[in-house]
Amino acid sequence: xxxxxxxxxxxxxxxxxxxxxxxxxxxxxxxxxxxxxxxxxxxxxxxxxxxxxxxxxxxxxxxxxxxxxxxxxxxxxxxxxxxxxxxxxxxxxxxxxxxxxxxxxxxxxxxxxxxxxxxxxxxxxxxxxxxxxxxxxxxxxxxxxxxxxxxxxxxxxxxxxxxxxxxxxxxxxxxxxxxxxxxxxxxxxxxxxxxxxxxxxxxxxxxxxxxxxxxxxxxxxxxxxxxxxxxxxxxxxxxxxxxxxxxxxxxxxxxxxxxxxxxxxxxxxxxxxxxxxxxxxxxxxxxxxxxxxxxxxxxxxxxxxxxxxxxxxxxxxxxxxxxxxxxxxxxxxxxxxxxxxxxxxxxxxxxxxxxxxxxxxxxxxxxxxxxxxxxxxxxxxxxxxxxxxxxxxxxxxxxxxxxxxxxxxxxxxxxxxxxxxxxxxxxxxxxxxxxxxxxxxxxxxxxxxxxxxxxxxxxxxxxxxxxxxxxxxxxxxxxxxxxxxxxxxxxxxxxxxxxxxxxxxxxxxxxxxxxxxxxxxx
Numbered sequence: 001x002x003x004x005x006x007x008x009x010x011x012x013x014x015x016x017x018x019x020x021x022x023x024x025x026x027x028x029x030x031x032x033x034x035x036x037x038x039x040x041x042x043x044x045x046x047x048x049x050x051x052x053x054x055x056x057x058x059x060x061x062x063x064x065x066x067x068x069x070x071x072x073x074x075x076x077x078x079x080x081x082x083x084x085x086x087x088x089x090x091x092x093x094x095x096x097x098x099x100x101x102x103x104x105x106x107x108x109x110x111x112x113x114x115x116x117x118x119x120x121x122x123x124x125x126x127x128x129x130x131x132x133x134x135x136x137x138x139x140x141x142x143x144x145x146x147x148x149x150x151x152x153x154x155x156x157x158x159x160x161x162x163x164x165x166x167x168x169x170x171x172x173x174x175x176x177x178x179x180x181x182x183x184x185x186x187x188x189x190x191x192x193x194x195x196x197x198x199x200x201x202x203x204x205x206x207x208x209x210x211x212x213x214x215x216x217x218x219x220x221x222x223x224x225x226x227x228x229x230x231x232x233x234x235x236x237x238x239x240x241x242x243x244x245x246x247x248x249x250x251x252x253x254x255x256x257x258x259x260x261x262x263x264x265x266x267x268x269x270x271x272x273x274x275x276x277x278x279x280x281x282x283x284x285x286x287x288x289x290x291x292x293x294x295x296x297x298x299x300x301x302x303x304x305x306x307x308x309x310x311x312x313x314x315x316x317x318x319x320x321x322x323x324x325x326x327x328x329x330x331x332x333x334x335x336x337x338x339x340x341x342x343x344x345x346x347x348x349x350x351x352x353x354x355x356x357x358x359x360x361x362x363x364x365x366x367x368x369x370x371x372x373x374x375x376x377x378x379x380x381x382x383x384x385x386x387x388x389x390x391x392x393x394x395x396x397x398x399x400x401x402x403x404x405x406x407x408x409x410x411x412x413x414x415x416x417x418x419x420x421x422x423x424x425x426x427x428x429x430x431x432x433x434x435x436x437x438x439x440x441x442x443x444x445x446x447x448x449x450x451x452x453x454x455x456x457x458x459x460x461x462x463x464x465x466x467x468x469x470x471x472x473x474x475x476x477x478x479x480x481x482x483x484x485x486x487x488x489x490x491x492x493x494x495x496x497x498x499x500x501x502x503x504x505x506x507x508x509x510x511x512x513x514x515x516x517x518x519x520x521x522x
Contacts, residue, residue: 011135012123012144016116019148020109026158027105030421035104035161036094037061038073039087045070046077046088050253054263058090064266067250068195072163076107108157114169119147121176126395139395142442146391147172151412151435152384155428160418164381167197168388175364175389178357183215184238191243195250198267202371202385203364209347210360211239226351272377274330278490280380281414281497282373284335287327289495294326338374343367349512358393362512365390369505380418380494383411383501390508394443401443402453403507409436409462410500413469417490425473461500468496 040059048056053063053070063070077088084099086092123140135141157164170193177186190207193200216239219230254263279285298304304325323329346366350359368386372378387408394404412432419428443453454462472489476482 011141012120015144015148016119019154020112023109023112023154023158024105026154026427027102029159029427030419030424031101031159031161032418033061035096035101038104038161038163039095039100040090040093041065041070041073042077042080043088043090043092045074046081047090051257051259054254054259054266056090059093062266064269066195066198066267067254067263068192069197072196079103079107104161105158108161108163108165111163111166112157112169115153115165115172116148116169118169118171118173118176119144122147122172122179122392125176125179126392137442137445139446142446143391143395145438145442146394147388149435149438150384150388150391151431152381152387152415154431155412155415155419156381156384159424159427162381164384167193167200168384170196171200171203171385172388175357175361175392178210178360181357183211184242187211187239188242188246191246195246199382199385202375202382203367205343205347206350206360206364206367209351210354210363212236213351214354214356214360215239274335274376276377276379278380278417279494280372280378280382281410281494281501282375282378283338283498283502284330284374284378285491285494285498286502287330288324289491291324291327298326332376335374335376339371342370342374346370346509346512353515355515358396359512359515361389361392362508362515365393366505366508366512369501369508373502373505380414383407383414386504387411395446398447398450398453399511401447402455402458403504403511405439405443405453406458406462406500406507407504408439409465410497410504412436413465414493414497414501416469416473417493429469429473464496468492 036059040061041063044053044056044063056062080087080100080103083103084097086097087095087100087103089095123144126139126143153165153168156162170189174186174189174193177183177189187207190200194204213226216232216235217226217228217230218232218235219227221227251260251263254260275284275288279288295304343366346363350363354360365386368382368389372382372386375382387404390400390404390407393400395401412435416428416432419425440453447453472493476489481488
């Protein structure tokens, strides 16, 4: 059922247009190496035959997304050739003419139409509370702002440069279809998404278990367990057919030409090290810091020989495999085992008691954060995989709103080091403050009369981000420490934000398992 005000009002197009105009203001701002990454992929898919797409290595930024994204780049290149053909030459490394910059920036803005449409569908899935006459304080409007004006997407896509909005559009639209009980459409959208970017494998366990349990089993027993007689092979075949068809269209040409091993090698490169250059705020940031602290302590107590230790191995800000000095080094197999073990109770929970599509959404969030917490070479940008879907629950329950405020504030703050140029400092500071202020004020109004959204200790922790920001962004660049310990601000940011992300992960897990116990207590 559509929420009141979504269809009848004209606020949504105005809101979407406003954020699109804001994105246009960032066209000439700083952009990261990801700008060259995608320019090179335009050139590779446009200038070379299919057989060389995943073998070309003139640039260090080789094609390492699934085939459907390669076809997406190919489609963009058909337009790019009419703008500046030189951007499509593989040998033109680091090419960034003014027309190329404008084209690539606008390509992100225009393909965000998928995200805008998905946001509208998500807004249809939440009900405007009764007795609320002010459209600005209704759940659909608040959700639309939290998604369309999301600080992380604005910074990562439209300054740093990526196509996350386009991709998250598929994820949110898939979630919306499940909330609308249109499970086959949701499965199709997610299958397409996996073949666009494989990072969404993070949440595949939630999809697989939920669809098997809630779509393939048509009835439950009185105790909530699945009625095995109600299992529908036809529905299972329908789901399998959808996934197989999408994968066949995506990988088929590369399988037929014997390139599948090369494609998979590009998609899963395990030689990049446990952590990304900018440490994601997860468990491994805490693990690395503990190893560093034990190393310093061991040297001072003369328990370790400094000459035999890897110097600045984990704090060099480099993408490489680096051993730990004191604690056991972590392998990809260990991170995979930790991730699977951490999501097992969540998927087991929705298998026992699915609790509808919102139970699935909560499980999806747990899977996303678990993979972020324990995964191998996790990028800090992957925290958006939990922040954006959590926005839906944040406008529906007070407890989820509190979790959202902690996760979105710490998760977004951890993205600030991505934009390190002085000219963009005011932009990212203002955008961050605007989003935080709106999130707190809008959700507080939404749950007025229900008490504080945050515990006192949570508030103190979040306020601690203010002095840390001043120290890392203003004091540290002017100090002598910048030359001696250049990685220190990133380390401090990752470690501090890791606490908030870990805390949010545990609270989400508690809410999921607590909901499972409620039927047993009744």
